[in-house]
Amino acid sequence: MKIRSALQPRRYFAIAVASFLAWTLGWWALAASGWVDPMFLPGPLAVLRRAYLWAVDGDLVVDARISSLRVIAGFLLSAVMAVPLGLLIGAYRPVRAFSEPLLEFARYLPAVAFVPMVLLWVGIGEGSKIALIWIGTFFQMVIMISEDVARVPLPQIEAARTLGATDVELLFRVLLRSALPAIVDTLRITLGWAWTYLVVAELVAANSGLGYAILKAQRFLQTDKIFVGIIVIGLIGLGTDQLMRALHRALFPWAANRA
């Protein structure tokens, strides 16, 4: 093993699979040894059985679907607002000077602490989950996208200006196009955070969804079901992340050398 030495993809895959098996096996061994009360740490088989039961009574799919829809709605709301705003902030220094103090302050606001206010403002309906996801992701998204736009190499902009490009053409044909791969990466990263805030919202104020199911399982001490909920959220997150990466590769073949 040498620092930064190359690794064949097949060996990479083999090591990754071995790691996954080792952790699962360790988990199984720990649970089966009897050292730990199954209530504190249910074994993999118990969790699998619970996942099967939850899936066949149909609720798992319903819960996963409603949670995913909430994440997508909150995330899209953030993205639709953050991309144009981030583009303007990254392009124009005065706009940055105007919005940066507020954004830098807002992004350190603990989104979770807004739960009581959100309930007061938009009630306990679907709006409250979407609003909380928005509070948790929007400000970070704007700042990160504005950085993506600000990193577009100056010669790309200046070359276009000496070719006669107008400001609008610079914004859409150079800045946005050049920053787009980085923006899609930013969206991929913030999508993961959206799941965190969704679960918070569902733990506090919901009567459906994976977060709510976890909360309900806690009341009945169904720790295996809590594990299933956590793992399902992890798998959905992993799946969408891989999907976004595939999208990135398909949309930006020219940026392949950056990854």
Next chain:
Amino acid sequence: MSDVKLAIRSLSKSFATREGVFTALADVSFEVAAGEFVAVVGASGCGKSSLLRLIAGLESPSGGDVLQGGQPVRGPGRDRAMVFQDYSLYPWLTVAQNVAFSRGLSANRGRDRAASAERSNLLLGLMGLARVAGAYPHTLSGGMRQRVAIARALQNEPDVLLMDEPFGALDAQTREVMHELILHVLASERRTIVFVTHDVEEAVYLADRIIVLAPGPGRIDSIWPTELPPSLTRTLELKQAAAFSSLAGRIRARIRETSGLQSDIAALRRLTGVKSPEPRSASERS
């Protein structure tokens, strides 16, 4: 004079920095004739890039004017295309799309589309890019990327071509190939060119006239007509000619003098412990 393409009149540029006002250029005046190839050389910090950016309109002067065909320059425009050292190509566009970039801009609306497309093809061929027309820039070598940047700038048929150390990031062999290529291209595309470089040989080889800038503050030190064969008939053999190396040597010496960076030979010898050979007396020599 009707054939003056660019007139730089008492141009000055200063920036406010934390240490106070920094004067990059002070009272620079010269003229560039239509079709002339002018190279600007000078020690680092002499303001040669600032000068080019002022002509391009990417920066505005603190004093003086840049006149193009008698009209003052107010900002960047499609009549003055600029070629940068690197990182100016659009990585999401293929070579052909990069060259055609200006065709899609509103500034060129109403131009003959067929003629523009034909010009793109002509330039791709002329610059030796036809084979890689569909490739993305990141797959190309540095020399090929600069060919694309030059073709893209020429697509617009600019009055003036401004080049800011365009071959500065290339290795010596590639640079020689680019020198041949640019003279070849200029044979069919006669343009007015202002070319900034730190490579004096390059300046002597390519230019009709060389302007040496001196630093602190940036100003014109001297202007050297190359008086070599007309640029279009120059070949690589010229670089071996005595007139060529003598001119390049004199310009390099002049730049060293203006930079104020004379190495102190005596101090160097003391540091390294090298004994300098004693000057021989006249009797020994006989």
